[in-house]
Amino acid sequence: MCGIAGVVTRPEDRAALTLYDALLMIQHRGQDAAGIASSDGNRLYLQKDNGLVRDVFESSQMQELVGNMGVSHCRYPTAGSAACAEAQPFYVNSPYGIVLAHNGNLTNARELTEELFTNDLRHLNTNSDSEVLLNVFAHELAVRGQVRHKHEDVFEAVRTVHKRCHGAYAAVGMILGHGVFAFRDPRGIRPLILGRRQEPGGFISHMVASESVGLTANGYEVVRDVEPGECIIIDLMGNLICEQCAEKPELTPCVFEFVYLARPDSIIDEVSVYKARLRMGETLAEKIAREWGHLDLDVVIPIPDTSRTSALPISHQLGVKYREGFIKNRYIGRTFIMPGQTERRKNIRKKLSPIPLEFEGKNVLLVDDSIVRGNTSQQIVQMAREAGAKKVYVASAAPPVRFPNVYGIDMPASYELIAHGRDEEQIAKEIGADAVLYQDIDALIEAIRRGNPKIKNCEASCFNGEYVTGDVTPEYLRNIEMERNDSAKSQKQLPLPMAK
Numbered sequence: 001m002c003g004i005a006g007v008v009t010r011p012e013d014r015a016a017l018t019l020y021d022a023l024l025m026i027q028h029r030g031q032d033a034a035g036i037a038s039s040d041g042n043r044l045y046l047q048k049d050n051g052l053v054r055d056v057f058e059s060s061q062m063q064e065l066v067g068n069m070g071v072s073h074c075r076y077p078t079a080g081s082a083a084c085a086e087a088q089p090f091y092v093n094s095p096y097g098i099v100l101a102h103n104g105n106l107t108n109a110r111e112l113t114e115e116l117f118t119n120d121l122r123h124l125n126t127n128s129d130s131e132v133l134l135n136v137f138a139h140e141l142a143v144r145g146q147v148r149h150k151h152e153d154v155f156e157a158v159r160t161v162h163k164r165c166h167g168a169y170a171a172v173g174m175i176l177g178h179g180v181f182a183f184r185d186p187r188g189i190r191p192l193i194l195g196r197r198q199e200p201g202g203f204i205s206h207m208v209a210s211e212s213v214g215l216t217a218n219g220y221e222v223v224r225d226v227e228p229g230e231c232i233i234i235d236l237m238g239n240l241i242c243e244q245c246a247e248k249p250e251l252t253p254c255v256f257e258f259v260y261l262a263r264p265d266s267i268i269d270e271v272s273v274y275k276a277r278l279r280m281g282e283t284l285a286e287k288i289a290r291e292w293g294h295l296d297l298d299v300v301i302p303i304p305d306t307s308r309t310s311a312l313p314i315s316h317q318l319g320v321k322y323r324e325g326f327i328k329n330r331y332i333g334r335t336f337i338m339p340g341q342t343e344r345r346k347n348i349r350k351k352l353s354p355i356p357l358e359f360e361g362k363n364v365l366l367v368d369d370s371i372v373r374g375n376t377s378q379q380i381v382q383m384a385r386e387a388g389a390k391k392v393y394v395a396s397a398a399p400p401v402r403f404p405n406v407y408g409i410d411m412p413a414s415y416e417l418i419a420h421g422r423d424e425e426q427i428a429k430e431i432g433a434d435a436v437l438y439q440d441i442d443a444l445i446e447a448i449r450r451g452n453p454k455i456k457n458c459e460a461s462c463f464n465g466e467y468v469t470g471d472v473t474p475e476y477l478r479n480i481e482m483e484r485n486d487s488a489k490s491q492k493q494l495p496l497p498m499a500k
Contacts, residue, residue, distance in 0.1 A: 001029055001030065001076050001103065001190075001261050001408050001409055002029055002030045002073060002074060002075050002076050002088075002101075002102070002103040002210075002408070003023065003026035003027070003028075003029035003030050003073065003074040003103065003209075003210045003211070003214070004071070004072065004073050004101045004102070004103050004170065004171070004172045004192075004208075004209070004210050005019055005022040005023065005026070005071065005072045005073075005172065005207065005208065005209040005210070005214050006019075006069075006070065006071040006072070006101075006172035006173070006174065006180040006182055006207065006208050006209075006234075007019060007022075007069065007070060007180065007205065007206070007207040007208075007234075008068065008069040008179055008180050008205060008206060008207075008234040008235070008236065008238055009068045009069070009199070009205045009238075010068060010199050010201070010203045010205065010238075011068050012068070013068050013199075013205075014038075014065070014066065014067075014068070015038050015065075015067055015068050015069050015070035016036050016038045016045075016062060016065035016066075016067075016070055017062070018207070018218050019036050019038075019070050019071070019072035020036065020053065020057055020062065020072075021217055021218055022072065022207075022209050022214040022215070022217065022218060023036070023053040023072050023073075023074050023214075024053055024054070024217075025209075025211070025213045025214045025217045025263075026074060026209065026210050026211055026213065026214045026263075027052065027053055027074055028261075028263060029074060029076060029103075029210060029211075029261065030073075030074035030075045030076035031052055031074070031076070032050065032075045032076055032077050033048065033049065033050045033051065033056070033074070033075040033084065033086070033087035033088075034048065034049070034051065034052065034053045034056040034057070034072070034073065034074045034075065034087070035047065035048025035049075035056070035072065035073050035075075035087050035088050035089050035101070036048070036057065036065055036070060036071075036072040036089075037070055037071050037072070037089045037091065037099040037174060038065045038066060038067040038069065038070035039067040039069055039070065039174060039176055040066050040067035040068065041067070041176070041177055041236065042176055042177050043067075043176070044091065044097060044099065044176060045064055045065045045066055045067060046089070046091065046099070047061050047064070047065055048073075048084075048087040048088065048089070049084055049087060050084050050087065053074060068236075069174060069179060069180050069234075069236065070174065070180075071089050071099055071100070071101050071172045071173060071174050071180065072089070072101065073087075073088035073089050073101035073102075075087060075088060076410075085125070085126050086126055086127070086128050088100075088101045088102065088128075088130055089101040089173075089174075090126075090128070090130055090131050090134050092134060092135060092138045094138065094142060095138065095141055095142040095149075096141075096149065096175050096176055096177065096178065097175070097176035097177075098134065098137070098138050098141070098173060098174070098175055098176075099173055099174045100130065100133065100134040100137065100171055100172070100173035100174075101130070101171065101172050101173070102129075102130035102133050102134075102169055102170070102171045103169070103170045103171075103190045103192075103210055103408065104167060104168035104169040104170055104171075104185065104189065104190045104407060104408040105129060105167050105168055105169075105406060105407050105408040106129040106132060106133060106165055106166065106167040106169065107166045107167035107406055107407075107469060107471055107472060107476065108165070108166040108167065108471065109129035109132050109167075112129075112132050112136060112164065112165065113132055115164075116132065116135050116136065116139070120135070120136075120139040122135045122138075122139060132165075133161070133165060133169060133171060134173070136160075136161055136164055136165060137157055137158070137161050137171075137173070140156070140157035140160040140161060140164075141153060141154065141157040144156065144157070149175075149178070151233055151235075151241050151243075154175070154181055154231065154233055155231055155243045155245055158181075158183045158231040158245040159245045159246075161183070162185070162186055162229060162245060162246045162247075165185075166469055166471045167185070167406070167407060167469060167471075168185055168187070168189035168190050168254070168407035168408055168459075168469075169184070169185045169190065170182075170183075170184050170185070170190040170191060170192040170210065170226070171183055171184075172192075172208055177236075178235065178236070179233055179234050179235040179236050180208075180233070180234045181231060181232065181233045181234075182194075182208045182226060182231070182232050183226070183229075183230065183231040183232070183245065184226045184227065184228055184229065184230060185228065185229070186228050186229040186246035186247075186248065186249045186250070187228055187249070187250055187251070187252045187459070187468055187469065188225075188227070188228030188229075188249070188250075188251045188252065188253055188269065189252060189253065189254050189407050189459050189468070190210075190254065190257075190407070190408060191210055191211065191225070191253065191257060191262070191268045191269065192208055192209075192210060192225065192226040193208065193209055193210070193211065193212050193214075193215060193222060193224075193225050193226065193267075193268070194206065194207075194208050194222075194223045194224055194225070194226055194232065194240075195207045195208070195209070195212075195215035195216075195220030195221055195222050195223055196220060196221055196223050196240075197218070197219055197220045197221065203238055204238050205220075205238055206234045206238060206240050207220050208226065208232070211262055211263060211266040211268065212266045212267045212268070213263050213265055213266050222267065225268070225269050225270065227244065227249065227251075228246065228249040228250060228251050228252075229244055229245055229246025229247075229249035230242060230243070230244050230245065230246075230249075231243055231245045250456075250457075251269065251454065251455055251456075252455075252456075252457050252458055252459045252468045253268065253269050253271075253448070253455065253458055253459065254407060254409075254458070254459045255398075255444060255445065255448060255458045255459065255460045255463070256370075256398075256405070256409055256462065257273075258271065258273055258276045258277065258280075258447075258448050259277075259280075259306075259369050259370050259397065259398045259444070260306050260369045260370055260398075261409075264277060264306075264309055269452055269455065270451065270452040270454070271448055271451030271452045271455070272451055274309055275451060276447050276448050276450075276451055277306075277309035277310050277369075277397070277447075278309055278310070278312070278313055279446075279447035279450060280310045280397040280398075280439060280443075280444060280447045281309065281310030281311060281312060281313035281314050281367075281397060282313045282317065282447075283439065283440070283443040283444075283446075283447060284310065284314060284367075284395060284396075284397055284437075284439050284443075285313055285314040285316075285317035285318055286317070287437065287439070287440065287443075288314065288318060288365075288395060288437060289317070289318060291437060292393070292435070292437060295363065295393065296363055297318065297320045297363050297364075297365050297393070298320070298321070298362040298363045298364065299320060299321050299322075299323050299325070299358060299362050299363075299364055299365070300314055300315040300318070300320050300321065300322050300323070300365045300367060301322075301323055301324070301325035301326065301358065301359075301364055301365070301366055301367070301384075302322075302324070302326075302366075302367045302368075303326060303352075303366055303367065303368045303369075303380055304324070304326055304328045304352070305328060306369040307367045307368050307369045307397060310367060310369065310397040311367040314365075314367055314395070320365065323358045324355070324358075325354055325355055325358040325359060325364070325384070325387075326352045326353065326354055326355070326380075326383075327352070327353050327354075327355065328351060328352055329350060329351050329352070329353070332350050332351040348375075348376050348379050348380070349379060349383070352380065352383065353383075354383050354384060354386070354387040355387070356387040356388055358387075359384055359387035359388045359389040360387065360388035360389075361388060361390055362388075362389055362390060362391075363389075363390055363391040363393070364384055364389045364390075364391065364392050364393065365393045365394075365395060366380065366381070366384065366392060366393065366394045366395070366433075367394075367395050367396075367397065368380075368394065368395070368396050368397070369396070369397050369398060370396055370397065370398035370401060371394070371396050371398075371400070371401065371418060371419065371427070371431075371436075371438075372401050372411060372417060372418070373416055373417060373418055374417075374418030374419075374427070374430055374431050377394060377418075377431045377433075378430070378431040378432055381394065381431050381432045381433050382432055385432070391434045392432075392433050392434055393433060393434055393435050393436075393437070394428070394431065394433045394435075394436045394437070395436075395437045395438075396436070396437070396438045396439060397439050397444075398438070398439050398444060398463070399438050399439050399440065399441045399444060399463040399464075400419035400424075400427070400438050400463070401417050401418075401419055401462050401463060402414070402417060402419045402420050402421075402462070402463065402465065403417075403420075403461055403462050403463070403464070403465040404417075404461075404462070404477055404480060404481065405461060405462040406461070406467065406472055406476070406477070406480065407459060407461070407469075409462070411462050412480045412481060412484035413480075413481040413484070414477075414481065415481070418430055418431070424436045424437065424438065441460060441463050441464055444460070444463070445457075445458050445460060
């Protein structure tokens, strides 16, 4: 999971300023590194480094990012090191000069790396599959052999990318002297939204971003989602050219975007994230009433921030008081996307602190958006007991996470997942809770689909083990377990191309 954005504005405007504001709005998607590439037509200006957006870009550096078109990226790594060399966007000078930023994960990156070297005669400088994606696209554009390429050359290159690249990818790029392009994998697993803004003088600027908040914060009107398999081009004059480049596109968005990753004020694939989470809370409340109706609950407390939206309807439907029992330190980032379990453990008690009067002598229902590794849940339950709770029950707005995620989310090793091979009673014992209750998978998917009936299915592999791209083998899962688990990250072993 990363955040990406791209824009073409009026010739007199600065694209980098718009992209900076967009990155601030989607910073939650990646806090490891950030980058902006801009162009005034034929020259590239690039700034990227490790750190938060506000730390990477100082005023003097922003002044150097000139030009009215550009792309940007904030990075969340799921494997290997967090070296600055892995920061995006990436650049290749042939053909034309191309910059690309990518959100997702290529499941056949190893094979593509070999093909690029032996067949396409291209050298890679990092272990990032984003660089693989860029070089596949650049090679396919180069073989067209055009000194001045046309829009159709870009579309043809993307058609071949769809045939060669497997997995999840939403990408935004820039071709110097031509404009900005963006495309989405044929299943639309990772989000990408298109916006427009009417400028003074009649110019219409267009922008794409991972979430709608990246557009609306800059005064852009949301036009629509980039369709699965679609490629769009925004040329230097602001003209928008779109074409479907996949043979059999099918929208199967990632459910974890709605469970945790996206901001609640975003709209993704025509679904309000906020309303989807409300519906998750409603269906979970019904299950709690059925299975825990005998419990004497005193208070419903969300584990901030993501679970607040789901906790509200639970409190309302059960007729149990809603209280904010934990105070969040705003200066600690999202612990789920921190690289490595050691870093996550170290920061959880710095991130949350309990209000004892909301726990003392009470039977507490803690609501979380999901339970992944369980270490965070274990510490939170312990904090609740230390604050005086008599009983601690935990309800998850998502089903048990039992399987690795291979599409760009940091869940590579099944044995690191607390629900893998355990039932709810065993999980409750592991985290120190009196009982644990999970959302049903059908209820979760329906909570999303109700916002957009055109969604027939979702990518929910971490819950049900069904990988929608159809190319994930047991051998591939074994490889990523060995090479992308927390132990491997701490040793900085990088034998596989990296995902975001």
